Amino acid sequence: MTPELTKSLAHGMRRIRTVEETIAARYSEQEMRCPTHLSSGQEAVSAAAGALLRHSDLAVSGHRAHAHYLAKGGSLNAMIAEIYGRVTGCARGKGGSMHLIDEAVGFMGSTAIVGGTVPVGVGLGYSLMIKGGDDIACIFLGDAVVETGVFHEALNFATLKNLPVLFICENNFYSVYSPLEVRQPTAREIHEKIAGYGIHTASGDGNDVAAVHAVMSDAITKIRAGGGPAFLEFSTFRWREHCGPNYDDDLGYRPDPMIEEWTARDPISLFEGKALADGRLIQGEIDAMQQEIDTEVNAAFDFARSSEFPPAEEADMHVFADQMTGGPL
Template sequence: MSELPRRLLFDMMRIRAVEETIAKRYGEQKMRCPTHLSVGQEAVAAAAGAALEPADLAVSGHRAHAHYLAKGGSLKAMIAEIYGRVTGCSRGKGGSMHLIDESAGFMGSTAIVGGTVPVGVGLAYPMKLKRTGQIACVFLGDAVPETGVFFEAVNFAVLKKLPVLFLCENNGYSVYSPLSVRQPPGRRLYEMVAGFGLPTHHGDGNDARAVHAALSEGVAAIRAGEGPRFYEFETYRWREHCGPNYDNDIGYRSAAEYEAWKLRDPVPALQRALIGEGVVSESGIAAMQAEIDAEIDEAFAFAEASPFPDAGEAFTDVYARPA
């Protein structure tokens, strides 16, 4: 039983360290693409990665690093992609917001808000028809349920009883706009989505084990043929919407709000809990961190040593080859 919490902690620490390193090194001007970091939101991604099976498929949006890594995507390939190198998971042509790794079941991310929601539902349709036992996981943020394509996709998933896990990380903001200026007073996203006729759940996105328990129950129900589920977890991004810096001074949110959420940091919270339970020791956590740091150093070295794509590749893989 101790293996699961150790895995959750390791994956959260790994995601945190990867993104903090990206932020630290972004100023070197070698990562020439926008980056949307999810520092502070690691618990949901780690829990989802543990709840899903390798054969399940996932899609995401612009803030996708954690989802890609949690689903089993290659760290070397992700960093190389952010560096624009041909060894990247999108051969250096997608950058941070367009990650794909079919071998890991990560079927793509996009900068278009809501853009991969119908893709995820489309992936689920043949799963249902062919009875593969797979699930399609659609990672989304709190702005996505405001898009028309979300309404259409959820309606279709409910109508066809498709095996889709809609997983919403509600960090309270769409760029600089809080929910209070985007939704009427008293409206809750999970309650609104329930109106489409699917079970929904709302929980604390900083409690990795609670997130995993909830998702595992939902995944089992979806896999048993009970149709789609929508899960909303409250979380918070620490850094600016796009980029490596902090933006608590520009007026859309306060430093006090940030500090309040930082006190609920999911990574040290799980570390303290597992130390108290005797699942892991401080030296064990230090060993985890050393392993993670070595992997990150190797990934960045790999990226910097990799070549840029040849100019002739600019128009390859843009369209699917004819059958």
């Protein structure tokens, strides 16, 4: 854990946190008219992935995709503009928070359909295998995705073809309001079940970014060397409601001791506290880092709010593609 890597991980987590919390703070202004699934509290996994993946690697995600998109290098301006429904957004203002894409940095899309991008990611891995080289496809998913049939079909295919695919599961214990124990057998860990497919699996503390980075680095090294797919499970915890900018713990679906335990284990505070103690970071560096991030984030919101809405004539464009020309019908 070099000083350079320490700064990279701290910056990655702080940037994601700032973006998400700014969305939450401004959502009540009623200018962001799409649903948002925020990642506050879950920044460590994305930051570690961002430090390890190349732009030439390909990645997909699901409905809680902001952190993954940003960590992969996706344009912040285009993401915020998309959430504001502006034509400068990454989907020209017609996709919203759950439909992000930036092909320039290898982020190939996200979708609101649980498990919907898993076979897409495996297909991307197949294309990379055919192309040759050591680039990989990365699929970000939540614990509920492993309950979908398409996940197991795609995983089986990836294993069969020995594809360069990394499955990253952020297990935050809940599918909306339903805990794991009402959805899956309690005597079984997700990564242990996946190991039955004959692929490399590992698990870790998703709020310890240094540990996540180590586990992820090992898996990515094996995949790039031709070792086939890998599945990583990281336990973590979302701070805010499943969908929206608020807190919903008054509903009582998550026990108070659980909430207190996980919020006390803030991945940013834990990591920076250790780095400050051993001299890998100094407070002045953290302060300067946050000031830089605040400036960037405020500029992105200004960019979005000053951008135009999509013209009416684009309403039926980019929906279907002409099979001969690839253009809009």
